[in-house]
Amino acid sequence: MSDSDKYPDDSGRRRFVKGVVGGAALAGVGTTGAAAINSATTSPGAGGGPTQAYAIENTAGPAPRGMPQIPIEIDSDGFIKGVWPEVKTVTQNGIDVKIAETDDYKGSGVTYSSAWFQYCGVQSYGGLAPDYESDNYFRADSGGYDWQQDAYSAGDKLNIEDFGDYKEWGNGIGRAGLGKPATGTWRSQDAEDTMPIQILRSERIEEAAQDNDWLAASTDQGVIAWLNKCTHFCCVPGYKQAADAAKFNAEDGVYCQCHQSVYDPFSIVQTLFTALPRPD
Numbered sequence: 114m115s116d117s118d119k120y121p122d123d124s125g126r127r128r129f130v131k132g133v134v135g136g137a138a139l140a141g142v143g144t145t146g147a148a149a150i151n152s153a154t155t156s157p158g159a160g161g162g163p164t165q166a167y168a169i170e171n172t173a174g175p176a177p178r179g180m181p182q183i184p185i186e187i188d189s190d191g192f193i194k195g196v197w198p199e200v201k202t203v204t205q206n207g208i209d210v211k212i213a214e215t216d217d218y219k220g221s222g223v224t225y226s227s228a229w230f231q232y233c234g235v236q237s238y239g240g241l242a243p244d245y246e247s248d249n250y251f252r253a254d255s256g257g258y259d260w261q262q263d264a265y266s267a268g269d270k271l272n273i274e275d276f277g278d279y280k281e282w283g284n285g286i287g288r289a290g291l292g293k294p295a296t297g298t299w300r301s302q303d304a305e306d307t308m309p310i311q312i313l314r315s316e317r318i319e320e321a322a323q324d325n326d327w328l329a330a331s332t333d334q335g336v337i338a339w340l341n342k343c344t345h346f347c348c349v350p351g352y353k354q355a356a357d358a359a360k361f362n363a364e365d366g367v368y369c370q371c372h373q374s375v376y377d378p379f380s381i382v383q384t385l386f387t388a389l390p391r392p393d
């Protein structure tokens with residue numbers, strides 16, 4: 114991990130275009146700030162450099178930006194998977210390198226790239242290699258919410274049927290009925306490092322997807338997913354997982370216990386940052 118990723122310049126922080134909103138409280142849509150990135154220097158190596166990603170918004174704490182969304186699909190048996198971009202070969206600095214990138218993702222106009230996940234060391238994970246072989250399903254981890262312990266063993270694929278009570282679900286932290294979460298892993302089955310993900314099924318996402326091209330393309334049946342690595346110092350945050358979140362007004366958000374960063378999973382924004390290159 115480079116220092117520029119761990120310690121982003123204040124001047125390069127939190128530049129995003131407010132995008133999608135999922136409720137009345139989030140109705141303030143507008144453009145915030147000028148586009149700039151943490152470093153003007155193009156990173157050496159494969160597939161790094163200036164990257165624009167969609168992310169769940171960072172709303173408080175020291176994190177420099179939101180956590181990147183993972184577009185999802187649900188198969189005919191209800192299993193939920195994260196979509197991996199198309200693998201292509203491009204020429205960078207005269208050298209052919211493989212990248213994973215989909216232009217105009219499902220007609221949304223968004224370029225979806227694996228560079229969205231290239232920070233906090235994840236750029237070196239086996240699962241981040243463009244051609245890593247994976248079925249891309251989200252799988253239960255060994256921790257997670259109490260309901261997951263009953264429904265799954267570690268390694269089981271997450272299924273939409275287990276989220277049927279998403280309009281009522283609660284666990285005593287914050288308000289019930291905002292959505293039902295799960296934690297899991299992605300593209301990590303035969304890899305040394307585990308990519309932590311979080312998903313959330315919510316009516317708010319379902320509604321927001323009705324009039325937003327990106328959310329319509331990247332979510333399904335109210336399910337949204339993101340890479341669950343705090344952009345501050347790379348801890349794994351949680352939605353309604355820490356009782357002390359309420360002290361930081363984060364009981365209905367995604368809260369990182371390490372240094373109290375807060376993310377809003379109902380506010381999807383564009384972030385601009387310098388993705389770290391993958392090792393060659």
Ligand code: FES
Pocket residue numbers: 174175176343344345346347348369370371372373374
């Ligand atoms: S707030 Fe520091 S790692 Fe998340």
